Amino acid sequence: METAKRIRELPPYLFAEIDKKIADAKRRGVDVLSLAIGDPDMPTPEHIVRRLVETAQDPQNHRYPSYEGLEEFRGAIAGWYERRFGVKLDPDKEIVSLIGSKEGIAHIPLCFVDPGDINLIPDPGYPVYGIGTLFAGGRSYMMPLLESNGYLPDLSAIPVDVARAAKLMFINYPNNPTAAVAPEGFFEEVVEFAKKYDIIVCHDAAYTEITYDGYRAPSFLQTPGAMDVGIEFHSLSKTYNMTGWRIGWAAGNRTVIEALGRIKTNIDSGIFQAIQYAAIAALTGPQEPIEEACRIYARRRDMIIDGLNALGWNLKPTRGSIYIWAPVPRGYDSIGFASYLLEKTGVVITPGIGYGKHGEGYFRVSLTYPDSKIAEALNRIKEAGVTFAGK
Ligand SMILES: Cc1ncc(COP(=O)(O)O)c(C=O)c1O
Numbered sequence: 001m002e003t004a005k006r007i008r009e010l011p012p013y014l015f016a017e018i019d020k021k022i023a024d025a026k027r028r029g030v031d032v033l034s035l036a037i038g039d040p041d042m043p044t045p046e047h048i049v050r051r052l053v054e055t056a057q058d059p060q061n062h063r064y065p066s067y068e069g070l071e072e073f074r075g076a077i078a079g080w081y082e083r084r085f086g087v088k089l090d091p092d093k094e095i096v097s098l099i100g101s102k103e104g105i106a107h108i109p110l111c112f113v114d115p116g117d118i119n120l121i122p123d124p125g126y127p128v129y130g131i132g133t134l135f136a137g138g139r140s141y142m143m144p145l146l147e148s149n150g151y152l153p154d155l156s157a158i159p160v161d162v163a164r165a166a167k168l169m170f171i172n173y174p175n176n177p178t179a180a181v182a183p184e185g186f187f188e189e190v191v192e193f194a195k196k197y198d199i200i201v202c203h204d205a206a207y208t209e210i211t212y213d214g215y216r217a218p219s220f221l222q223t224p225g226a227m228d229v230g231i232e233f234h235s236l237s238k239t240y241n242m243t244g245w246r247i248g249w250a251a252g253n254r255t256v257i258e259a260l261g262r263i264k265t266n267i268d269s270g271i272f273q274a275i276q277y278a279a280i281a282a283l284t285g286p287q288e289p290i291e292e293a294c295r296i297y298a299r300r301r302d303m304i305i306d307g308l309n310a311l312g313w314n315l316k317p318t319r320g321s322i323y324i325w326a327p328v329p330r331g332y333d334s335i336g337f338a339s340y341l342l343e344k345t346g347v348v349i350t351p352g353i354g355y356g357k358h359g360e361g362y363f364r365v366s367l368t369y370p371d372s373k374i375a376e377a378l379n380r381i382k383e384a385g386v387t388f389a390g391k
Helices: 014-027 046-056 071-085 101-112 128-135 160-165 186-197 254-265 273-284 288-309 334-345 371-383
Strands: 095-098 118-123 139-144 166-171 200-204 230-235 248-252 323-327 362-366
Touching: 014 334, 046 273, 071 095, 071 248, 071 273, 095 101, 095 254, 101 128, 101 166, 101 200, 101 230, 101 248, 101 254, 118 128, 118 160, 128 139, 160 166, 160 186, 166 186, 186 200, 230 254, 248 254, 288 323, 288 371, 334 362, 334 371
Parallel strands: 118 139, 118 166, 166 200, 200 230
Antiparallel strands: 095 248, 230 248, 323 362
16 A cells, blocks of 8 residues: 655654654653653643533534634634734634644645645744645745744745745744744734735744743734735634643634635534633633743743753743753754653653754753653753753
8 A cells, every 4th residue: 555645755743753762761661751742731721621511511512513613702712812912803704713723734735835836934843834835735945943033034035936936934923942932023024025925924823822021922913914914823722721622713814714714614524612612711711820821831931941051051031932942962963962861861852853954953841841840850950960061
């Protein structure tokens, strides 16, 4: 049996590879302690779970849901956007529900990319931007995100012929994996570039609610002109500790939203309605659990940054996302350092190369682990004599 070319061309999925290494280490008796995955350890707030339980008992919700999402759910999203960002959206035409934002990110290239077309992809970046492009037969033009440029793409470095041929541009702030945030003026620059070259912007806003030290991340859609050129992907996953529930949305330009909805009606049949009712409770209910989660993440961020800086790193406090992005010690590449750390200490971190060529030389740590685990991991790293000065 021969798989299709698009499957054969797939790079190995990073976390599956890590899982294999972890399993091997466990088999050899290593006491494994993972800081690798960005999956909130805190539970979904109780009022949201309660709403799911209530609505799951209603037989009305046991049938096929509507393709585009319940009117009330899209209305709750529109209300949330207006309260949070001052952005007004038409729930019928400018919002579509998603089975987690990953689903929409993977499908959007099917709407606009013909075989051979180019998408602009951040490197390092969330792997699904490139994979969705590959599945649509498109080509990825990687935009390097360099520390020296605040992990922003340098739009002026994109060759004019590439920009002219490009269909979609993916951006993501607060950023996974670098934890960078978009400075004032950056989204304006993106809108101008997208208008000049007729490119559709897809802003992945998965982490806008997870921010620290008083910083509030903007929505791309609040940028003048953004609704003409793009959409924003959002999700309840990180905001409300709901990664397992699989619910999110895309909002913005109505032509793009209509096209994404059309692809989806041919692939899936919407989200279990009880989950949509629970999501409404999340968006319209008390927002204090987000503040509490951000306080906890900020504390862990400080623990990790202080811990690594005491071993010779020079990391600055991050302002958003649930990650710390740090250079590997001298003498290692990112896989080499991850393997060394696993062998020597049992601590699992994510090698930067898994997020693209320009992630080489870095590693990612996630803040979604209890303080006690983080403290133990830092202690093991220190005891093993690991320092930034390297081998
Ligand atoms: C940058 C980014 N975008 C999107 C997602 C997908 O989130 P979900 O499909 O749970 O909404 C993730 C998940 O880790 C992410 O890191």
